[in-house]
Amino acid sequence: MSIVVGYGPQERGREALELGKALAHSLDESMVVCTVVLDRWQVDGLARGVDRQYQGALTEMARDVLDDAKSALAGENELSIDFEVVAGLSVAQALIDEAHEREARMCVLGSSLQSRWGELAIGSVSQRLMVSSPVPIAVAPRGYRVQPEGRLERVVLGVDPERPSEEAALAAAVLAADAGAELHLISFATGEKEGMWRRGLGEVERAHLYQEHAGKLLKSLAGTINGHPSLPAVASYRVLHANGWREALDKAEFRRHGDMLVVASSNAGPLEQLFLGSSAMRIIKHSPVPVLVLPKASLHGEGTAVVDLDEQA
Amino acid sequence: MTNTRQKAEPTLWQRVTRVKSLDAGDQETGLVRSIGLFQLTMMGVGCTIGTGIFFVLTTQVPKAGPAIVFSFIFAAVLAGLTALCYAELASAVPVSGSSYSYAYATLGEGAAIVVAACLLLEYGVCSAAVAVGWSEYLNKLLENLFGWSLPDVVSFSPAAGGVVNLPAVILVMLCGILLIRGSSESAMVNAVMVIIKIGVLVMFIAIGVTGWNTNNLADFAPFGAAGVWAATGGIFFSFIGLDAVSTAGEEVKDPTRTMPKAIVLALLIVTTIYVAVALVAVAAQPWQEFAGQEAGLAQILQNVTGQQWPGTVLAAGAVISIFSVTLVTLYGQTRILFTMGMDGVLPSVFRSVNRKTQTPIPNTIIVCVVVSVLAGFVPLEGLADLTSIGTLFAFAVVSVAVIVLRHTRPHMRRTFKVPGYPLTPILSVLACVVVINGLPSITFLFFALWVGVALVFYFTWGIKHSRLQLHPEEAANQPDGDLV
Numbered sequence: 001m002s003i004v005v006g007y008g009p010q011e012r013g014r015e016a017l018e019l020g021k022a023l024a025h026s027l028d029e030s031m032v033v034c035t036v037v038l039d040r041w042q043v044d045g046l047a048r049g050v051d052r053q054y055q056g057a058l059t060e061m062a063r064d065v066l067d068d069a070k071s072a073l074a075g076e077n078e079l080s081i082d083f084e085v086v087a088g089l090s091v092a093q094a095l096i097d098e099a100h101e102r103e104a105r106m107c108v109l110g111s112s113l114q115s116r117w118g119e120l121a122i123g124s125v126s127q128r129l130m131v132s133s134p135v136p137i138a139v140a141p142r143g144y145r146v147q148p149e150g151r152l153e154r155v156v157l158g159v160d161p162e163r164p165s166e167e168a169a170l171a172a173a174v175l176a177a178d179a180g181a182e183l184h185l186i187s188f189a190t191g192e193k194e195g196m197w198r199r200g201l202g203e204v205e206r207a208h209l210y211q212e213h214a215g216k217l218l219k220s221l222a223g224t225i226n227g228h229p230s231l232p233a234v235a236s237y238r239v240l241h242a243n244g245w246r247e248a249l250d251k252a253e254f255r256r257h258g259d260m261l262v263v264a265s266s267n268a269g270p271l272e273q274l275f276l277g278s279s280a281m282r283i284i285k286h287s288p289v290p291v292l293v294l295p296k297a298s299l300h301g302e303g304t305a306v307v308d309l310d311e312q313a
Numbered sequence: 314m315t316n317t318r319q320k321a322e323p324t325l326w327q328r329v330t331r332v333k334s335l336d337a338g339d340q341e342t343g344l345v346r347s348i349g350l351f352q353l354t355m356m357g358v359g360c361t362i363g364t365g366i367f368f369v370l371t372t373q374v375p376k377a378g379p380a381i382v383f384s385f386i387f388a389a390v391l392a393g394l395t396a397l398c399y400a401e402l403a404s405a406v407p408v409s410g411s412s413y414s415y416a417y418a419t420l421g422e423g424a425a426i427v428v429a430a431c432l433l434l435e436y437g438v439c440s441a442a443v444a445v446g447w448s449e450y451l452n453k454l455l456e457n458l459f460g461w462s463l464p465d466v467v468s469f470s471p472a473a474g475g476v477v478n479l480p481a482v483i484l485v486m487l488c489g490i491l492l493i494r495g496s497s498e499s500a501m502v503n504a505v506m507v508i509i510k511i512g513v514l515v516m517f518i519a520i521g522v523t524g525w526n527t528n529n530l531a532d533f534a535p536f537g538a539a540g541v542w543a544a545t546g547g548i549f550f551s552f553i554g555l556d557a558v559s560t561a562g563e564e565v566k567d568p569t570r571t572m573p574k575a576i577v578l579a580l581l582i583v584t585t586i587y588v589a590v591a592l593v594a595v596a597a598q599p600w601q602e603f604a605g606q607e608a609g610l611a612q613i614l615q616n617v618t619g620q621q622w623p624g625t626v627l628a629a630g631a632v633i634s635i636f637s638v639t640l641v642t643l644y645g646q647t648r649i650l651f652t653m654g655m656d657g658v659l660p661s662v663f664r665s666v667n668r669k670t671q672t673p674i675p676n677t678i679i680v681c682v683v684v685s686v687l688a689g690f691v692p693l694e695g696l697a698d699l700t701s702i703g704t705l706f707a708f709a710v711v712s713v714a715v716i717v718l719r720h721t722r723p724h725m726r727r728t729f730k731v732p733g734y735p736l737t738p739i740l741s742v743l744a745c746v747v748v749i750n751g752l753p754s755i756t757f758l759f760f761a762l763w764v765g766v767a768l769v770f771y772f773t774w775g776i777k778h779s780r781l782q783l784h785p786e787e788a789a790n791q792p793d794g795d796l797v
Contacts, residue, residue, distance in 0.1 A: 037671065038495065038670075038671045040495060040496075040497035040499075041497045041498065041644065049403075049409045049410055049411055049557070049560035050409075050410060050411045050645050050648040050649050050652065051409075051644075051645075051648060052409030052410075053409050053410045053411070053414065053648065053652055054648040054651060054652070056409070057651070057652070057655060057664075058666070058671055061666065
């Protein structure tokens with residue numbers, strides 16, 4: 001098992017390295033730092049020979065990019081780190097393939113998701129990754145740096161009260177157990193969701209009902225987790241009420257160092273995601289701390305948290 | 314020549330003959346020998362069959378009459394000889410590339426520049442030629458489907474009666490946009506294109522033969538052998554692409570036996586189809602009526618059947634498949650120029666790669682602008698002939714290189730050796746020279762001018778900025794022995 005870190009040739013990929021480092025330390029895993037070369041022309045045609053030559057040149061450039069990563073990680077003597085150039089039809093595909101091959105525990109991405117204003121922005125490629133990846137995807141915010149010997153201290157699971165996922169909760173708990181971190185549950189009651197939840201009620205009543213519902217859900221989830229002997233006890237659970245996601249995440253008072261937010265990627269269909277947006281995406285966009293997205297495929301495949309738990313029990 | 318005194322400034326001859334050392338570690342090694350005879354043959358057929366046949370008959374039948382079928386056979390033999398010679402050269406160089414790279418690694422920088430100039434014709438001008446051919450079939454398709462086609466003034470180059478060939482220009486621009494975005498042609502799409510091409514050609518043969526009129530063959534060789542030779546150069550355009558087989562050597566199982574077999578087999582298949590198409594065409598339509606015809610194959614089908622639909626189907630097939638060929642040849646052109654930029658013989662703008670798309674954007678824009686100007690304003694015959702002469706000359710250089718190398722570097726590792734040495738490369742060179750001779754003098758004039766321009770650019774700029782000038786340690790000139 002290892003952690004695959006995607007290091008991009010555009011902009012700085014440092015955030016991903018830092019997050020990868022912290023996770024590797026905390027989980028006692030090895031790291032594989034990958035730069036992707038796009039290899040799209042796979043035809044036997046007139047341009048075959050020159051295409052190979054071009055791919056060779058791109059690979060050389062990618063190796064130079066990886067050299068930057070090597071120097072950034074030069075001091076990490078305790079970690080086992082591999083550096084590799086991987087080729088694929090798209091960045092997403094190449095990283096997924098690499099994660100598969102390495103039986104990786106998760107993928108870490110950084111600058112490919114950065115927007116210019118210090119927030120996390122999701123492009124279409126990453127969106128696909130979020131849904132179809134067989135492994136969890138950790139996204140680092142722009143400018144993320146860890147202190148020396150920095151580790152994961154708190155795993156905060158974001159729960160969507162309308163789509164609670166027990167698998168996601170267990171996966172977050174396993175992560176916390178492996179990293180020796182605290183586990184917290186949090187649910188966000190922002191204005192928009194409530195609006196859709198109950199009609200015909202006054203605003204205050206709606207908010208109250210929603211928070212009550214969410215609170216009960218969190219309590220039940222905490223109970224499930226606490227029931228497992230091998231998992232850490234849930235340190236806290238709360239529902240945060242705010243106007244909009246940005247305020248909600250501010251209110252959560254995340255610690256810039258040591259906190260990680262975990263969310264399950266939406267179960268909504270692609271069309272719904274397109275028009276309504278999913279909570280996961282909204283959270284990712286506004287989070288000041290790294291976010292670990294648990295794609296649907298990662299929760300139901302082999303080697304997932306649930307299976308592990310059964311083995312442990 | 315090889316007593317290079319490292320400290321002193323190299324002489325002109327030394328600089329022109331410096332050879333690029335190719336480190337196999339430069340590129341993805343680990344190419345497994347996995348390609349067998351069948352796959353290689355299919356690749357040869359797929360790369361060769363295609364585009365030229367859709368429009369060369371219009372320009373070449375008026376030169377040879379029905380005897381054009383012999384031109385096809387001669388062109389096929391020539392293509393086979395050159396492909397075999399090219400295969401030996403490609404096998405001696407351990408990495409992938411174009412004949413420019415192979416020349417650079419074996420004959421030296423000066424020769425590489427000449428070959429590069431030829432390649433610019435083989436890819437760049439070729440793209441323009443096929444774009445113009447495409448516009449003919451597009452107009453035919455529009456005419457059949459909608460009863461309307463673009464006005465002459467925007468459908469033809471000035472020499473052909475219009476002002477600009479707009480569809481051709483638009484096609485090139487469109488391909489440029491696709492290339493900049495990083496779009497590519499997947500293996501499946503490529504396979505579908507080949508099937509479409511072969512499909513419509515077979516359809517042409519099957520339907521066209523119903524219009525067989527032996528009277529049209531009565532005056533079989535109105536210009537005699539001279540006419541046949543004159544047309545061979547233009548016909549050769551239809552065989553460009555076979556050399557893709559030659560570059561696959563590293564991955565072929567048992568290359569010594571498989572390569573020549575695949576080349577010959579592929580040629581047999583392609584030539585049979587071409588000869589059948591040509592024969593059916595000249596039997597169905599008097600040779601005098603070919604001149605100036607647009608979308609020739611589609612038109613013949615319509616004349617033979619008195620109906621539109623065969624022409625429409627053929628035109629549709631041509632439009633789809635020629636579009637794909639334009640994309641691939643433009644792509645190939647950009648990558649060759651990229652390599653030249655990396656080598657320093659072209660300005661660095663050609664090697665600038667966009668980090669997000671991983672495509673060389675300025676390079677692609679330059680190529681597309683130049684090619685679209687050619688496609689818009691130069692007539693098809695001129696473009697096709699120029700492509701042919703460039704390709705033939707490059708092959709002649711390659712064949713000479715094979716002979717030269719056997720003398721200067723007899724111990725070089727060659728996984729494939731051309732059968733019938735020294736006859737094969739000698740015949741190849743002779744045939745190239747004869748066929749070039751048959752091309753119109755104006756083509757030769759433009760070609761000579763173009764090579765002259767390339768050489769002037771090299772001697773005034775390239776020779777100083779070449780990587781081997783700035784990093785002489787990367788040259789591999791050694792008295793004898795293997796390339797590193």
